[in-house]
Amino acid sequence: MKRGCLAVALLLLSACGDAAPDPDRADLDPNAVVSGYAFLTPETQAQQDDDFLNPGFLWVDRGAKLFRSGEAVSASCASCHGAGGRPLEGVAARYPRIDEATGKLTNLEGRINVCRTRHQAAKPLAHEGEDLLALSAYVASLSRGMPVSVQLDDRLRPYYEQGRDYFFTRRGQLNLACHHCHDRNWGRSLRGDTISQGHANGFPTYRLEWQTLGSLHRRFRDCDTGVRAEPMSLASEEYLALELYLAVRGAGLAVEAPAVRP
């Protein structure tokens, strides 16, 4: 009898565990994945398509300069990544990933700061500062047109689940999850805007609303503030995990950084 109870309990447990996916937590259909570019007005699309009209290239230019120049005390990025070194084309499409030295999840901005402290004897740059935006815009622009392709492994899986959980968790006074707008209602109107699927392939992005270039984490903070939730800090573990979830969710989309968005 006792054994029978245990068997029933185990059955119940496995049923909750994985067998039946929660219909309220269904991922975006991979066949329906479409870049935020598709939801732009023709005028904004034209602004992104022309590398001169795209104001994001102000940061790309500046980033390219910083990349080559280095600082008084340290070597430049180009001295490692230049001719004959480790080229950075396509690298941004594979972030976020695990930093081998610390075993922690890191994104492109984090990796740039790791390079600075570990290899260049330089101080890490402030998040959302002009220099880090410029360098990340430049490095991300080297992967333009390449498909986002983050491969999940055992070390990334827990972060992925954490990010996925963030995406599906209701928060804020409006009690909305990312999922409610970006999975269930994309393509529909939210005040003056068309709701996109919320992909990360265009970041760092020049937002017309910001009148400047900004990182994905700044965008997350905007969304969290929009549903009147307490935003997380830039480069927090929650946002890094969310970034990872979005990279997997938007796999195959072409990198558009620096994109132009309303």
Next chain:
Amino acid sequence: MNTIRIAAPRTAKRGEIIELRALIRHPMESGFRRGASGEVIARDIIVAFECLYDGEPVFRAKFFPAVAANPFLTFHTVATESGRLEFRWTDQHGAVFSDAADLTVET
């Protein structure tokens, strides 16, 4: 560090109408916005732009607080002689940001 981007043809035929484009990184802070703690953010704008073709002005513009950040201009001029095109922005404090491009005119 004010990043400037300029698009100008390197060569043109004499008498040809050429398109010039100029973009500058600038916040164009209007002076009407308030910060997180309610304080007024001071106005900080570019007030004037001019393009000099061999020292002679061929295009001038005045900017006001309603102009967006990172102002972008497109304008045209007629290629007359080989020479230097200088693009100059002046902010409200009198600071000048400039860049130049050389144009070769073929007959």
